[in-house]
Amino acid sequence: MASNWIIAKAGVQFVPPVSLAFWRWLLVFFILLPFTVLSLKKNFNIIKDEYRKIFFLGLTGCGICGAFPFLAGQTTSVTNIGIIYSSSPIFIILISILFFKEKVNFFKIIGLCLCLLGVGTIIIKGKLSILISLKFTNGDFWMLASSIGWAFYSIFLFYWKTKLEIFQRFTLIAFFGALSLFPFYLFEEFYIKETVFNSKFLIWTSFASISPGIIAFTLYAVAQKKLGASVTGLTLYIGTIYGAFYGYLFFEEEIEIYHYVGTILVFLGVYMAKKNYENKT
Numbered sequence: 199m200a201s202n203w204i205i206a207k208a209g210v211q212f213v214p215p216v217s218l219a220f221w222r223w224l225l226v227f228f229i230l231l232p233f234t235v236l237s238l239k240k241n242f243n244i245i246k247d248e249y250r251k252i253f254f255l256g257l258t259g260c261g262i263c264g265a266f267p268f269l270a271g272q273t274t275s276v277t278n279i280g281i282i283y284s285s286s287p288i289f290i291i292l293i294s295i296l297f298f299k300e301k302v303n304f305f306k307i308i309g310l311c312l313c314l315l316g317v318g319t320i321i322i323k324g325k326l327s328i329l330i331s332l333k334f335t336n337g338d339f340w341m342l343a344s345s346i347g348w349a350f351y352s353i354f355l356f357y358w359k360t361k362l363e364i365f366q367r368f369t370l371i372a373f374f375g376a377l378s379l380f381p382f383y384l385f386e387e388f389y390i391k392e393t394v395f396n397s398k399f400l401i402w403t404s405f406a407s408i409s410p411g412i413i414a415f416t417l418y419a420v421a422q423k424k425l426g427a428s429v430t431g432l433t434l435y436i437g438t439i440y441g442a443f444y445g446y447l448f449f450e451e452e453i454e455i456y457h458y459v460g461t462i463l464v465f466l467g468v469y470m471a472k473k474n475y476e477n478k479t
Contacts, residue, residue, distance in 0.1 A: 199410055199418065201405075201444065202267060203444060204448060205218070212398040213403065215271070216383050219261075220265075220379040222406040223376040226412055230412070234369045241361070255371045256370070257374065259347070266341065308467075312463050355427075356422045
């Protein structure tokens with residue numbers, strides 16, 4: 199999932215943001231379709247019953263969360279993206295409480311606080327002066343909307359039970375995600391910036407489709423089945439750690455002591471939330 203940060207930082211330099219999101223999910227759909235088309239035909243009646251829910255999942259998970267981070271990356275910093283991204287698990291817990299009356303106990307709250315503290319330590323580099331000097335832009339609002347969209351996607355992905363298998367539903371989610379992006383892609387293409395279909399376009403859309411697309415979304419759905427929406431949401435904080443690791447590998451960013459401190463706090467927080475889940479089950 200964290201590899202999406204690489205795309206938000208580098209990929210949008212070569213492919214317009216909405217175009218990248220649209221072609222990414224359309225490519226995911228065409229990659230998965232040969233493996234699911236026969237089973238989808240057999241389950242046509244189930245799809246008729248569930249398509250509104252699947253469209254909502256495509257809109258939030260692939261549409262909003264597909265394009266908004268790329269739009270945010272044009273006008274805001276990676277630091278701000280990290281801070282606002284870390285709000286998504288909080289929204290997941292709040293929506294779970296408001297819509298589905300999920301109970302949140304002491305250990306989950308402590309785990310959440312530790313994750314927030316760990317992420318905050320990494321983002322501000324262990325210096326409060328960085329937090330005080332932060333400035334917010336229009337891109338930050340795109341990222342906030344993306345975080346809320348991901349929270350809704352996560353919650354309803356878990357609570358809306360389906361008779362379809364994971365890859366069957368994901369194929370349709372990718373299709374509806376691309377469909378929800380299509381009118382905005384056309385607007386961007388004709389009025390803002392035209393897409394150049396070259397080797398760089400193919401590289402970035404393929405990477406976005408496979409790594410933070412098929413692999414990440416599938417593993418996230420599997421984790422939700424085992425851990426629930428709130429606990430799985432907390433694992434998103436680990437993305438900040440991988441983001442720092444990717445920064446070191448690809449963007450010559452240094453790994454400092456605060457990265458290690460933040461990593462320990464995040465993993466401790468996720469461990470506590472998971473341990474609480476195991477005690478409940």
